[in-house]
Amino acid sequence: MKNHLNSKLDLLDKKQLEDKQILFYQSVDSTNLAARRLVENGKPEYSTVVAEKQLKGRGRLGRSWFSPRGSGLWFSMILRPLKVSPSNAGAITLVTAAALAEHLNKQQGLPVMIKWPNDLLLNGKKTGGILSEMKAKPELIEYLIIGIGLNINQERADFPCEINQLATSLYIEHDKRLDRTKLLLELIEDLKKAYHSFCEYGFNHFYPLWKKYNTTLGKTITVCRHNKNIEGVAIDLTQDGSLIIRDHKGCNHLINHGEIISGKTSTDSAFRPP
Numbered sequence: 001m002k003n004h005l006n007s008k009l010d011l012l013d014k015k016q017l018e019d020k021q022i023l024f025y026q027s028v029d030s031t032n033l034a035a036r037r038l039v040e041n042g043k044p045e046y047s048t049v050v051a052e053k054q055l056k057g058r059g060r061l062g063r064s065w066f067s068p069r070g071s072g073l074w075f076s077m078i079l080r081p082l083k084v085s086p087s088n089a090g091a092i093t094l095v096t097a098a099a100l101a102e103h104l105n106k107q108q109g110l111p112v113m114i115k116w117p118n119d120l121l122l123n124g125k126k127t128g129g130i131l132s133e134m135k136a137k138p139e140l141i142e143y144l145i146i147g148i149g150l151n152i153n154q155e156r157a158d159f160p161c162e163i164n165q166l167a168t169s170l171y172i173e174h175d176k177r178l179d180r181t182k183l184l185l186e187l188i189e190d191l192k193k194a195y196h197s198f199c200e201y202g203f204n205h206f207y208p209l210w211k212k213y214n215t216t217l218g219k220t221i222t223v224c225r226h227n228k229n230i231e232g233v234a235i236d237l238t239q240d241g242s243l244i245i246r247d248h249k250g251c252n253h254l255i256n257h258g259e260i261i262s263g264k265t266s267t268d269s270a271f272r273p274p
């Protein structure tokens with residue numbers, strides 16, 4: 001396979017990042033793991049780690065995340081949302097998806113949509129994902145790490161065959177190469193603002209935005225929940241981020257956790273099995 005990435009490397013600007021106190025690694029196991037090590041050593045809230053390349057990029061549900069050098073954004077932010085209870089922490093992932101979709105649509109002109117609950121799709125293919133990991137006591141979040149992976153400048157041939165039909169990049173779909181350093185700095189600012197509002201006003205404040213960018217509603221989908229598949233039409237999204245599916249018998253199912261494993265125009269995630 002021709003390696004387009006090596007011929008068109010546009011590397012992150014270390015100096016610009018470090019000027020903004022962003023911790024930059026050329027290569028790391030996973031930015032989520034690096035952020036965890038840092039927060040355990042006392043790094044404050046909003047500290048952000050970015051890597052040019054991840055050796056063990058991690059996706060949801062124990063999958064791995066393809067994170068080559070010089071093409072995407074792989075970064076993690078440390079949060080300490082003291083006002084948010086651990087049971088509501090999952091909403092921060094939805095807020096993140098909404099804020100990313102809003103930025104990519106409004107600032108970059110890219111029609112990125114959200115596949116429930118928080119996959120970012122462009123033209124029906126996965127271009128981004130979010131992995132949040134938390135350490136909490138029963139009533140208190142000690143810290144939360146939000147890890148974001150965005151496929152930016154890859155070409156089609158850069159993706160390994162296992163995910164070639166499922167994944168995409170902003171460049172593939174829109175033929176526009178983005179300056180990753182600039183985009184990262186803008187996204188971090190938008191994400192910080194979104195977290196402030198979430199901590200202040202709760203998920204209700206973001207629900208309309210998250211719903212607006214959702215691409216799942218109205219589709220016939222299959223969701224895997226507790227090893228059981230439920231098929232039906234996605235009829236609504238609730239104010240707490242759950243999905244309601246109506247099956248062929250007309251029964252409604254409230255899905256608050258799970259994964260869409262098939263859908264008419266949706267795709268599976270841009271992941272590789274570990």
Ligand code: BTN
Pocket residue numbers: 029030031032033054056057058059060061063065067073074075076119128129130131147148149150269271
């Ligand atoms: C998903 O499976 O959809 C979530 C993917 C999240 C990937 C990002 S890349 C930066 C951060 N570090 C990781 O190891 N994973 C997340």
